[in-house]
Amino acid sequence: MIDQETIGLLLKGVNNVTWQSLVMIGVSFVLLYLAIVKDYEPLLLLPIGAGCLLANLPLSPLIGEEGMLVALYHMGVGNEMFPLLIFIGIGALTDFGPLLENPRLVLLGAAGQFGIFLTLILALLLGFTPNEAASIGIIGAIDGPTSIYVSGILAPHMLGPITVAAYSYMSLVPIILPPVIHLMTTKEERLIRMPYSSRKISRRTRILFPIIVTVLVGTLVPFATPLIGMLMLGNLMKESGAVERLTKASAAEIANTVTLFLGLAIGSTMVGADFLKPSTLFILVLGLLAFALDGCAGVFFAKILNWLSGGKINPIIGAAGISAFPMAARVVQRVAQEEDFENFLLMHAMGANAAGQVASVVAGGVVLALMGAGG
Amino acid sequence: MRRYTMNIGDREFVVDVQELAADQFSVVVGGESYEVNLSADESLGEAIITPDIKSGGSVRAAAPARKEAAAKPAAAPAASAPAAASARKPAGGGGKGTQSAPMPGTIIEVNVKPGDTVERGQQVAVLDAMKMHNIIGASRAGTIAEVYVDAGQAVDHGTALLKYKEE
Structure with missing residues (x-):
């Protein structure tokens, strides 16, 4: 009855276990551990870990031709829809008020993107193709959806490691940013107080802001239109107050659903043979470097602003010029308060941080334009 | 939009309140406009307002005149401008x-x-x-x-x- 062939069929799964898939299952356990035990961006790392595990089980039907994970990938990752939907939610949650109160903070957001380009050059020197190098550099923005969007267009084969790097570092902002700040500033600088400047922003300004930014950025950097358009759409819905239900849905239900789909689909791209390459390690290291350089550039630029203003700007708010809204701003506030409990930089840092959010999107568009992508 | 004209102490305040959403109001007090977020709105039943009662519903309001303001609806006068x-x-x-x-x-x-x-x-x-x-x-x-x-x-x-x- 039971011949060799039947046994072979029954044990097909076991026979198809490869060392690569075992390693990747191990990687998925690490991601699940980080998400569940360490609480590192669990909303994304848990689905990514699960997607990675399910895709690496032997002969997984989930990544077969009509498999669910493949279907999710085609539904929203391959065509960039998921990161854009998440951006609507981010826009609906972002308060640009602190930036509008202090518009010169835009400069810090712009400075916070220099690391992207420095890392891009370094990655080129290390032998990555221009498209790959650009995708790695964008990790420095510490802006998950932008990283996914850009690398999805330029280097889809590196989507897995880039996404994991972007989200891991996002959760490590509170650990990585303070040493960067301390390295770049003196105690005297960290002690500079910046009183809250209360300026009322009219409702009209708040509503016009997303519209003007969309038109302006969309015209100047057409490649950034999808990202900035969705970000500002979310913000317009929030600020107008006209479509509260849509705002809430975008910020909660839609963003949550898409986050699950996105995580699973990204995780499913992390399949043994493609992931276990030295380049993955380089991506992780270079991404970290891009992040640190972005923070340094932001602080450095804030130092220049401080010098120009005659000592009125605390340079550490420059560190919030990276993206990672609003975590970077909170970290800056915490560093400031460690030095002086009466120093409340939060609103200034939030302004720089909101500027960083917009600037990282623009930087993504600029990178895409430089690479002549899309079409 | 509703206009509340109220006298607090010897000052008169004209407060215009426009409902933007269930918990969002645009409030104009003395020519300055504010966005007000209502974070709670509860009925305190038959409680009688005394000068010392604590406000149940909290609103974005400015400093002084606090105790007198406690009893009022959504808006409180931004009496002495916070800018000062x-x-x-x-x-x-x-x-x-x-x-x-x-x-x-x-x-x-x-x-x-x-x-x-x-x-x-x-x-x-x-x-x-x-x-x-x-x-x-x-x-x-x-x-x-x-x-x-x-x-x-x-x-x-x-x-x-x-x-x-x-x-």
């Missing part, structure tokens, strides 16, 4: 007898009560601003004379939080 207080004082208040909110937000915790003795820097309250919990440290050592705010109350920049006893 903002420019001069360093962050964290530190004015003579009172300590004020360093930035707008919502008070999450109040850790002291009148009569308490505090060290400089000791935690007196927690202020939620931009969804971050900020510890407010005592601006000086001394004894607390009065506490003006409650947990759950929205404060603007410069809103008086508490007063120290003069020694």
Whole structure:
């Protein structure tokens, strides 16, 4: 009855276990551990870990031709829809008020993107193709959806490691940013107080802001239109107050659903043979470097602003010029308060941080334009 | 839009309230417009308003006139413009007898009560601003004379939080 062939069929799964898939299952356990035990961006790392595990089980039907994970990938990752939907939610949650109160903070957001380009050059020197190098550099923005969007267009084969790097570092902002700040500033600088400047922003300004930014950025950097358009759409819905239900849905239900789909689909791209390459390690290291350089550039630029203003700007708010809204701003506030409990930089840092959010999107568009992508 | 004309003490305030959403109002007081977020709205039943009653529904309101303002609906007069207080004082208040909110937000915790003795820097309250919990440290050592705010109350920049006893 039971011949060799039947046994072979029954044990097909076991026979198809490869060392690569075992390693990747191990990687998925690490991601699940980080998400569940360490609480590192669990909303994304848990689905990514699960997607990675399910895709690496032997002969997984989930990544077969009509498999669910493949279907999710085609539904929203391959065509960039998921990161854009998440951006609507981010826009609906972002308060640009602190930036509008202090518009010169835009400069810090712009400075916070220099690391992207420095890392891009370094990655080129290390032998990555221009498209790959650009995708790695964008990790420095510490802006998950932008990283996914850009690398999805330029280097889809590196989507897995880039996404994991972007989200891991996002959760490590509170650990990585303070040493960067301390390295770049003196105690005297960290002690500079910046009183809250209360300026009322009219409702009209708040509503016009997303519209003007969309038109302006969309015209100047057409490649950034999808990202900035969705970000500002979310913000317009929030600020107008006209479509509260849509705002809430975008910020909660839609963003949550898409986050699950996105995580699973990204995780499913992390399949043994493609992931276990030295380049993955380089991506992780270079991404970290891009992040640190972005923070340094932001602080450095804030130092220049401080010098120009005659000592009125605390340079550490420059560190919030990276993206990672609003975590970077909170970290800056915490560093400031460690030095002086009466120093409340939060609103200034939030302004720089909101500027960083917009600037990282623009930087993504600029990178895409430089690479002549899309079409 | 509704217009409330109210007399508080000997001053008259004209407050225009426009409902933008269930919990969002656009309020114009004395020519200045504010966006007001209503974080709670509860009926206190048959309770009678006395000068000392604490406001149940907290609104984004400005400093003084607080006790008198407690009984009013969605809006409170921004009596003495917060801008006046903002420019001069360093962050964290530190004015003579009172300590004020360093930035707008919502008070999450109040850790002291009148009569308490505090060290400089000791935690007196927690202020939620931009969804971050900020510890407010005592601006000086001394004894607390009065506490003006409650947990759950929205404060603007410069809103008086508490007063120290003069020694």
